[in-house]
Amino acid sequence: MENKKLINLSHISKSFDGELILDDLNLYIRENEFLTILGPSGCGKTTMLRIIGGFETPDAGQVIFDGKDITKLPPNERQLNTVFQKYALFTHMTIADNIAFGLNIKKKSKQYIQDKIKYALKLVNLDGYENRMPDSLSGGQQQRIAIARAIVNEPKVLLLDEPLGALDLKLRQDMQYELIRLKNELGITFVYVTHDQEEALTMSDTIVVMNKGYIQQIGTPEMIYNEPQNAFVADFIGESNIISGTMVRDKLVNILGANFECVDEGLGINKSVDVVIRPEDVDLLPPEKGIIKGRVTSLIFKGVHYEMEVMANGFEWLVHSTDLVPVGQEVGIWVDPFNIQIMNKPESDDEEAVGVVDE
Amino acid sequence: MRERFKRKMQTSGVFRQLLAGPYIVWMVAFIVIPLLLIAYYGFTVKTDDGLRFSLSNLTLIANPINLKALGLSLELSLISTIICLILAYPIALMLRNRNVGSDSFVIMIFMLPMWMNFLLRTIAWQNILEKTGVINSLLSVFGIKPLNLINTSGAIVFGMVYNFLPFMILPIYNVLVKIDQNVINAARDLGANAFQTFIKVILPLSVPGMISGITMVFVPSLTTFVISSILGGSKIVLIGNVIEQQFKFLGNWNAGSGLSLVLMIFILISMALVSIYDKDDVKGF
């Protein structure tokens, strides 16, 4: 069952100092989904969130919320709340006053506010912190307070702008589960912005991959990972071998001078394509059994698997395998047709930007 | 190796602390001892057989002329502090919102006038305010009778505000630029309108800057003798003028020191206020 569309961004454009940050962007967000906007820094993801939050007005386009045009509405009149990068707590107020801020503005009753503070602190596992000052809390705790401060207002949508960016790895992973739990408990829409692909894959119902102001791909985490639509997405999400190739015919692609079977059809004959093969999908066999031959050039133990580099037909293949193959060994490379992902070559550099991502 | 490294760090630490030597000697010799001397002079009187402990220099403040001077000083400096605060806050806020970018540019605009001598700038106000001055000439164009502006308490307040306004603007500006834009956004996001955001978030967060600015305007205004003697004529006497005359013309250093001590009570109060709020370096430079 598909939920109804809650937010609709249509033809949004925005530039700063003559630099185009968002270009004619269209996106809808469904009620109750955990949607993550993922991309490298400078891709326009934060600007998009700020436009939804009302801190930025688009140069062109409309923001429709629940059927109403809210493009020009100031942030205080929108039914959504934001969890900011670096928390943005009010350092001159106690935790209780921070959480009560929105409710006080709405002139809720004292009892109601008290109850809400208690409920919210319990929800983020910080009962009893009412009278502490924000400065006396750790980064992770401040982050929870920032979330509590937002959700007591019962927004329909919670916007989260890289909320875990300032936390260390272990805490970040704990908070990821925490956020999923919160979302399920609250039953509201989360719009989450991050540059961390792992975070996106772990938490989201839907991922929107962005680069240079354009949406590169929208889909479930599985779709994004298994069927990247272009080299940028393939490269940005997880590790992969991206190789130029040519379609020989339907279901057969030529890469590095050898023909590989695949499952893609209708791309045309002799068409240039990008081929994506995930490192865990490369099978190393005895030399004569593979499609092409190569030699292992490096080997690193990574815990769950070995990471190897194999030089074959002039390309350095990245291979993940639980089986150890020593350096210098000759091997045959074989890939299951289902694990070969074929993508059209981008026509313009901008629209489906290829390239190394600067982090 | 480790041991040697540690030793190197320790000796360098001890050596480093010694570098404070000249500073400590200097500040003790020319700040602490001079203040003790003021106390010494203030609590003694000259008699035929040497110096004698006395409170009479302090009680000089009860003398109607001195009391009047102190009262007027307090009144005028309070008024100018309030005017400075009212004038400075909006401008600091506007500069912050404009994102002028470089703080040094803002500091420069307000420091630049200091390169025209402070006395000359104050004297220039005579030209603007006096009977035949710029303002009255402008008024006469519109057929308005000349106003009596110079040699009034108002002129002194004017001079105080003029001279010390930058010292109110800069500390307030400094705390305002440090407020994270997202904190302001958060208030808006939680439903506060622009006015509520100002009252509940921006204003309380800028208190340290205001306190710093208030003392930096109040103390020099309270103790000035230059502004009053240039813009106030000879009839208006502030406590600063009284003290200056005791030292420079009457040669009664005991009386001057005693009155200085009384004045310092007010300065100490404002210093105490600053130390409560002075978490960061918000003084404006």
Next chain:
Amino acid sequence: MKTRRILENIYIGLVMVFLYAPILVLVVLSFNASKSRAKWGGFTLKWYGELFQNREIMSALSNTLLIALLSALFATVIGTLAVIAMSRMKKVPKTILTTLSNIPMLNAEIVTGVSLMLVFVAVNMKLGFNAVLIGHITFNIPYVVLSVLPKMKQTNSSVYEAALDLGATPVKAFCKVVLPDLMPGIVSGFILSFTMSMDDFVITHFTRGAEIHTLSTKIYAETRKGIKPEMYALSTLLFVSVLVLLIIVNKRNMAEAKKRKN
């Protein structure tokens, strides 16, 4: 939104007029052929020429510049050394030292001035150039401390330790890796001190005795009988040269910032 912007511009403009009006008046007076401040006697450049023949003003100028330069120099050295030392101190002595530097900043100038005078008299030191210089160094040190201290807080102590680890002597390590970080603070402390010294009147007034004059005390002495027009000319020259200097520095900084951005 737009009207608000216009109102803001008007307000900022009025404050600027307020701050710079007296400066304009002084510049105009420097071209006034009439000796009287009160009336306009036509345009002249005469005062600019006579200025350099006026020995009293020239000697006051040289005193002012010399005291400003020397006091800024001494204050910068003493203040910077103190900040370097403070970085290795425990909290209590550090607080005492910073409080010490806050005293002259927060105290009334008149009290600082008379107290210095009392000390010089107590040790039988003649009031004059040296006394004024000591006074200026005293009130300048806090400005240096205030400028350098924040930079010291920003420096990363592990950089210094890394330099030691790599075999540098403490002094060398300090000069090579810490000092460059402090430099902007030291420079602004020096400039601030120089400016404060140039503009000072009160401390000089009480410590100069009868022998020497700086520009400030000279102006104060002339207040009643009328300021010599050469003084306006000199002030205008000083102001304009600082203005030009600042514009050049600012332009260069902006050009550099632009270069870095590209």
